Amino acid sequence: MRIAVVRETRPGETRVALVPDLVPKLTALGHEVGVEPGAGEAAGFADELYAEAGAGLVDQPLPGAEVVVSVNPLDRDRLHQLREGTITVSFLPVSTSLDLVADLRDLRVTALAMELVPRISRAQSMDALSSQALVSGYRCAIVAAGLLRRFFPLNMTAAGTVQPAQVVVLGAGVAGLQAIATSKRLGAVVQAYDVRAAAAEEIRSVGAKAIDLQLETLEGTGGYAREMDEDRAARQKDALAPYIAGADALITTAAVPGRRAPLLVTAAMVEAMKPGSVVVDLASESGGNVEGSVPGKVLRIGHAQVWGGDNVPSQMPGPASSLYAQNVVNLLALMSHEGDVVPDFDDEVVVGACVTHAGEVRHAPTREAIEGP
């Protein structure tokens, strides 16, 4: 089938949905790959590399495409270039994209959302939320080390000893664990907290101390946390306050999929931090774990510099694209059959990821949000 790789149009987006190295995987499955010129440029992949790998360069890749892969969903203009029955594979944040989903339904597009791929072992290699979180988590630790005007590691010198930095990480999903591991690698003393019971062991497994607030844990579905009520949130803030006040660097990575990120740290808690301390809020984009953080900016709150994340995987577009492309190719491979891409609606991976198909919204909560109960 003809697979189109488009140039992303979202401002600030530098990733691309397919990298040259993976073109042969798709052609080996019997597909043709058409790349829009410049698609990989911002990620460091020149057009020639795609061509050398066996892809075609196609100025208008959408009208002839049977499958379209992208990082962000196609914008409305481009959507209307698709033929009925086209399969789109991209991130597709359904709860904030209801109009777009209705369009996809009406155009009879089969839209697969990478963030809806179920978190089961068989689909690990298609888990793009995890692959991008890995990039973000590493980047957060590097940003914190760069902003902090002191050493992460302990230094013992002839002139005396320099104490290591105290790093606190909130949220210990893929991003948080990567931030912990990277901070530990650099020699910082790391403590971390997550509302999930299983997190404590994972935190310890990457070398940090798990903060125990003596609060009840909150397990959601698919290994994610669930939301908490106001009372627990207030008690959690009180219990966290001394850890935040003692930190040289605070990295927050707590997110609940499809929802506003929980506010874990108030401005008052940041104001209690030491002179020279830094805060890196990866969740800034989805509302922020830290009150007052702004996506894409470094602000001063009290004595701290507060950095707000804004499409953080785009800060490392090469590896972020390679990992995302691998996820996408694995999903396409799952659906490929004798040169065709044929979604199998008996497969829970396909069912889970499918948002629209054959004129219907297949994702139940989204259907309810658009069409009513």
Added chain:
Amino acid sequence: MRIAVVRETRPGETRVALVPDLVPKLTALGHEVGVEPGAGEAAGFADELYAEAGAGLVDQPLPGAEVVVSVNPLDRDRLHQLREGTITVSFLPVSTSLDLVADLRDLRVTALAMELVPRISRAQSMDALSSQALVSGYRCAIVAAGLLRRFFPLNMTAAGTVQPAQVVVLGAGVAGLQAIATSKRLGAVVQAYDVRAAAAEEIRSVGAKAIDLQLETLEGTGGYAREMDEDRAARQKDALAPYIAGADALITTAAVPGRRAPLLVTAAMVEAMKPGSVVVDLASESGGNVEGSVPGKVLRIGHAQVWGGDNVPSQMPGPASSLYAQNVVNLLALMSHEGDVVPDFDDEVVVGACVTHAGEVRHAPTREAIEGP
């Protein structure tokens, strides 16, 4: 004796020559410490902290001082506030400060230069070049990791493997070894080169591969490198070129004390680097190891971003000041005797560090440069 701690006046300087923690060490030796208000502010040390540690805050600390400590040499205006016989302790780059040295001589000031403290075991704790290089070296690796849009470490994920970054470090003194160690900690693959024979073992001891160019080594005095002739420099560039071309990040730290830094990497060599590669030139300020690097700027040369260092220890003023202050206090302790500071001109540390005393230039090469042979 009355020891004055001045507020630095050099643009961009954020360090301070004494930190609050070390005030008690001086008062225990029988000295009085007078700190100019705001002296520690840029390094994160508030006036109150000095006062709490037992120092006085003195608006005009120079006229009453018997010892003056600073990071940079006093400017000419402030020098003329000193009384005859005052002892100054600071960095004092003699070869580029001949007028200043002549003034110090004429004012009959005893000027001690921290960079001239001999590199002997007994004076290790006073080695401010090393302590500041430690800060710079760490910072260079953090800057490189921040500029590079990919991972330093290897990452093996469900979706595939991301290769580690290739880092090349030129110059393996204190700064270079610290840059290597920090890059290794972050998981990069590191290769390093230094003209000194002893360096290969040191490079290996911090976990990097020592690049062997099959060239003769160049040992100078005090563990530093010596300058090379044009022919060897050309052969070295040729031999290094493939290593540079293969690097994701290049960190250069080669300096010959008191001289222009050697040009190790030409613009053509940088232009041969891969898209997305980064160059961090710590020696930018003293002429640059990399052709075209500019202190304090990030420029694009070919496909690479080239960062030029500009007073790099000032980017981490807290730890840089703590270490420098420890060096200064150790030197003062060596010269302290029953509440006085009495330089012992039979001590090779004092003799080595002394630039002017009793109306004479005591540092032979500087005397020759000022007064002729």
